[in-house]
Amino acid sequence: MCGITGFWNPARTNERELRFTLDQMLDVLDHRGPDERGSKFFLDQGLALGHTRLSIIGLDHGHQPIETRDGDYAVTVNGELYGYKRERTRLACQSLPSDGKSDSAITLPLYLRHGLSFVERLRGEFAIVLYDHREKRLILIRDRFGIKPLYYAVKDDGIVWGSEVKSILKHPSVVPRLCPKAAIHQMMQVMVPGTTAFEGVQAVQPGHMLIVQRVGDRLVTESKRWWDLEFPTSHESGADPQEYVQGVQDRLIDAVATRLEADVPVGCYLSGGIDSCSILGLATTLQQSPVKAFTIAFDSDEYDESNIAKLMADRTGAEQELLRLTEKELYGPAFERATWHAERTFYNTLAVAKWHMSRRVRACNYKAVITGEGSDELFGGYPFFKRDWLGREKGEGGIFAGAILAEEDQLHPAWQDLCGFTPSWIQPWMLTLRAARALLSDELIDLLETYDPIAEVAAAIDPDQVRGRHRLDISQYTWSKTMLEGQILTWGGDRMDMANSMEARPAFLDHHLAEYAVTIPPDIRIRDGIEKWVLREAMVNVLPRELYERKKFAFMAPPAHTDPVKRNAVQEMINHWLTPTRMNELGILNHERVEQFVSQAWRETDGTIARRNDILMNHALQLHMLQGQYVEGMPLPTVD
Structure with missing residues (x-):
């Protein structure tokens, strides 16, 4: 388990400059791999691969980046590849031994044997960046569910990637800037798959690979899906x-x-x-x-x-x-x-x-x-899955209401067209968006006249994977493609x-x-x-x-409205972060509207509305924290 980062800027080949840039990017990933640090440069390409290591398998022989003896292939791996001993033995029998005893060492020989389809042989949670110098090809790969993160930014002069966005933001070609559309999505909780909070920074989607090919002086990118959670179009009836x-x-x-x-x-x-x-x-x-x-x-x-x-x-x-x-x-x-x-x-x-x-x-x-x-996603554990198939239950809601269940049925044409119904999991966030709209700045309210965040999430779902499926399958699939990766x-x-x-x-x-x-x-x-x-x-x-015999229980921390001491703790953060100066500078929310909202929120007696108010306060605070931490460069506080 590690941190990986790097860049490919074909026009930048100065070794000192490349090393300095990569070191800065690795510094902010030290928490992902404090045990060891490694790098590999292809100076004629302006390409750098970086790795910070957390040693769990192959404690004394897992150095990365891993490269072939001729130096033409190199790879960095974040995650765990299970069954690697069996795969390593199989490779040895095929005269393709892996150089190393760690699980990550099987990646290059598998690639040399099977090409891009090698990834289908991997079992585990992983993010992989592999460079093929002979083909002048870079491959960014993410595991089937997106358990391990991998982000990238395509710029005019090349591509930058990292296990976390913070490493990408350390590259001189990337200017840290919060995305207004992403801010709206964060206020409503649901991000568009493949997006981040920052302008120009994207996520390699689960079960996908991003292939970057050098063509002359240009880099051409192509995204390719290699796996998906595919429900059948029909199920066996009367099964045992x-x-x-x-x-x-x-x-x-x-x-x-x-x-x-x-x-x-x-x-x-x-x-x-x-x-x-x-x-x-x-x-x-x-x-x-x-x-x-x-x-x-x-x-x-x-x-x-x-x-x-x-x-x-x-x-x-x-x-x-x-x-x-x-x-x-x-x-x-x-x-x-x-x-x-x-x-x-x-x-x-x-x-x-x-x-x-x-x-x-x-x-x-x-x-x-x-x-x-992942259990709830696979076996229908969340209450909104049951609601989509079996309908509302009497007395349903409780502490789920306002957070993961909507108290009123919501419909949206984009979801109706995609699924034949509006999945229950997105309905509470539609109500959250409605409440958030009243807090936005005038500029973002204008943006919502032409930008529909609910429809944008629906547009990111492959219609071929939901049409003709059972309602429960549709609900589980759409949740898994959005909230499983983007939240859980x-x-x-x-x-x-x-x-x-x-x-x-x-x-x-x-x-x-x-x-x-x-x-x-x-x-x-x-x-x-x-x-x-x-x-x-x-x-x-x-x-x-x-x-x-127990029903599903909500594994959440107690919201602030449940305790006067917690309310005071949140109010202290509001007083510090949601000042008129900070809010005007970011331009996402309107200070007067937020101030009035907070005042009313602390007097709210309806538990469902109070939970939604807590959610909005958390999001509002964190947008301004992200602005301070990543755009303004404020230092992180010490935690006792």
Whole structure:
């Protein structure tokens, strides 16, 4: 697990200049790889590859960039490639030995053997940048779900890339500037796939590769999809549920066993949900020694599930590390630091909690944990999936309302045309956009006259992958192509984990399990109204009875409106960041409108509206933090 960055500027071939630029870009990725730093230059091309290493596999022999002996091919890899020993042995039998014992060392010989299709042989979570000097071709590759990040900026004089946007912004050709359209999307929470908060900086999309070819003095880019989460156009009727229960069980055991392999200890994140408890239960059986489990506890019974997590820890004999968080940890300096790492806004301070947790993991001398992300996406675990298929339930909402469920049905023509309905997962964010509109500056209100952010998100979805599919499949697919990558795996995953040099391994997103999960009929994924039924049955002997019978719980941090102390902590940040001068300079929000909104928000008694108000305040604060941190160059605060 590492950080990768670099650039290709054909007209710039001065070695001193190239080294100076790359060093600056690597400096801001030190948190991703504090164990070692490496670089490779093709001076005649103006091309530089950089790498910061977090050593987890091949501790003493994993230096990067990796290159062939003739120097014509070089690669940098961020992530984990599972099954590499078997692949390395297979390559050796084909007279294509890999130079090195690390998992990353298989990439170049696989490329030399299979060309661009080599990526289809990789299992794991990864971002790869490979340069073929003979073909004058650069390839940027991202894993199937986008677990590992990879960004790029195409400029007139070349291309710049990095594991995080902050490294790209250190290149002299890239001017840090927040994008007004992206700001609107952040206020409503949903980004357009492939975009970032910054003008001119894009993300390589999950399951895609960006191919950069030199043609004369120009660089020509082409994006190519190599994998997708593809649901069938029809499902087997009257299928035997037990067949699928066994199929899920077998593949999940294999996915967890695969992710326990490392040259350092591997722990588990443990909430009170089915997903992480299943992971811990399987890991405990697979390992000879007790597993270390890391749990977050909040100071609100409505949002805390650490009591369920303790049941699971006790059942498995795991050594549980419990981290209790209050407003002191969730706001102030930690909130600002989490924003810098996220590089975009987040609606809930769960991101800050995850930052604290990864710091605790590292303090316990662990570099890797297995996590439960992806289970809800594969097995229909979120309440909006159930709503899209089965309709509204009586009394539905609770603490979900205003955050992940809309209290009123919303329709949008672009989504109606794409899906035949407007997915429930985007409906609360449509209401958030409506509320945010009243806070925007006049310039952005004018922009909304010609720019429809809801339609732009819909336009980024491949219509061939949703038309003719079951409603549940459509809902799961569209969420996975937007919010899984843009939210759960970024500010809720990689960015907060790697902020403290800690690797997360989401076992449910193993592609062998995922490709099987999409074939499971909807009435087995959700059965008799029970979400993730097939997973529950697969794990019935692993989970405590209390958890097996429990409905989906919202894993979120308590919003500010739930506690006067938290409200005061947010107000302190508002007083510092949302001043007339700062807001006028950024030009995204109108100060008078925001000031009036905040005043009214603290008096709101409707829980649904109060949750939405909290979301808007978080986004407003973070837009101005991003402006200060990345555009104005303000130093980061120290966190005790």
